[in-house]
Amino acid sequence: MLPKGWRPLGYAVPVAPAQRDAERTRAELLAVATEVFAEDGYSGARVDEIAERTRTTKRMIYYYFGGKEQLYLAVLEEAYRGIRDAERAIDVDHTDPVAAMRQLAELTFDHHVTHDAFIRLVAIENVHRGEFIRRLDSLRTLAQPAVTQLDEILQRGRAAGVFRDDVQALDVHLLISSYCVFQVANKYTFGFLFDVDLDSPAQRPHLRAMIGEVVVAWLTARASV
């Protein structure tokens, strides 16, 4: 017989006291589910695997979330919320719009590189044609901080006469997002086909500087036709 608070595991291992804590159980399920869904996709993820990786059981997934689908929805929502909050923390040069724009592009790059689980969730969601995210109305209303900041810099640059005035903030955001997301989301196929490692420490600074260069060159070019 094992002492209370221990459970058999090959050899006995002390286990976090089996005290009940609804919040902690829910949070742990959500955290592990995020990992597993990001790892294996929605169809690939196994409810049993998620449960096994926590200190609780599958039963709790149904108790707290209702089912695999609702758990996935909760994961998506929390992930997007976290990213938006992180974006909000980005701060750039307040005087020189060109420097600010370059910085914003490069910080966005860093941001993507350090959140690859999130990028994977986004890719997975797009494979599903956005059928899940579309149900999360709460995400729609969140102002997108990245675009707001972009717009502000853009206006300063136009006022200073250094940026062209026929480009929308959302266009710039699309360009930057494309580049940054692609780095992370498509590194496997791109890396394989062109025999490069987009992840390597050698490439990283080059790729990082590049998006800044591109955006600044584009915005400071005189509009053609």
Place this chain on the structure above:
Amino acid sequence: MLPKGWRPLGYAVPVAPAQRDAERTRAELLAVATEVFAEDGYSGARVDEIAERTRTTKRMIYYYFGGKEQLYLAVLEEAYRGIRDAERAIDVDHTDPVAAMRQLAELTFDHHVTHDAFIRLVAIENVHRGEFIRRLDSLRTLAQPAVTQLDEILQRGRAAGVFRDDVQALDVHLLISSYCVFQVANKYTFGFLFDVDLDSPAQRPHLRAMIGEVVVAWLTARASV
């Protein structure tokens, strides 16, 4: 009783004569499998569904390909081969490097927009961390026509003194690919979050012209720093 060569389907429908044709059966399986894998992903795709959508049975998948995994590998390989051949057909201005570069970017854009099943397969493969594509050595050796053409234009532009000389062909390809792939691959989440339809006929020409603008502006800018 139905005549030979007909099968019950609510009401009787004539069916392509049940003549045996190994090549056709294999090709049909591959075509349908491409659709289904692109639609539902590797884990989401069902062998039974693939079979049902063809005129033959599940048994044939195992006869011709060996299993779900090998079928997916065959799909991936054929898809990449098709794309490479399509890329090879791209032809651009032979005199003006700036016009050629803009054209190449815009044709690449068109190319991606019209091959969204392929883009989906790529996204799916990246969710799987490229574990399948990595086994297809045959794809690695295929010279990548897009990059070859890019390099040629880039050299002409440098020689003419209109393009900066510190940019590699692969970097340009990465930028263009990022933008074009993102349009298609991430249209659902991006569209939802920013309330735009990247697919709409109103947006399309704008988005198409934009990548040309960006690339040309970047390459014709004097190097900074």
Place this chain on the structure above:
DNA sequence: GGGCCAATGTACCAGACAGTACATTGGGTG
């Protein structure tokens, strides 16, 4: 025209998987 084998079809299986019925326990409250 008959034999032979590639090509095809049918029926089935074993394991995986999402989900559930039912029992139990811990801790807060009166």
Place this chain on the structure above:
DNA sequence: CACCCAATGTACTGTCTGGTACATTGGCCC
């Protein structure tokens, strides 16, 4: 300190799913 219910655990189940054993058939070649 006993009661109650939120929180948790155990042991299932029905169905789906990839894969296979075995039978059959069509067409080509001698």
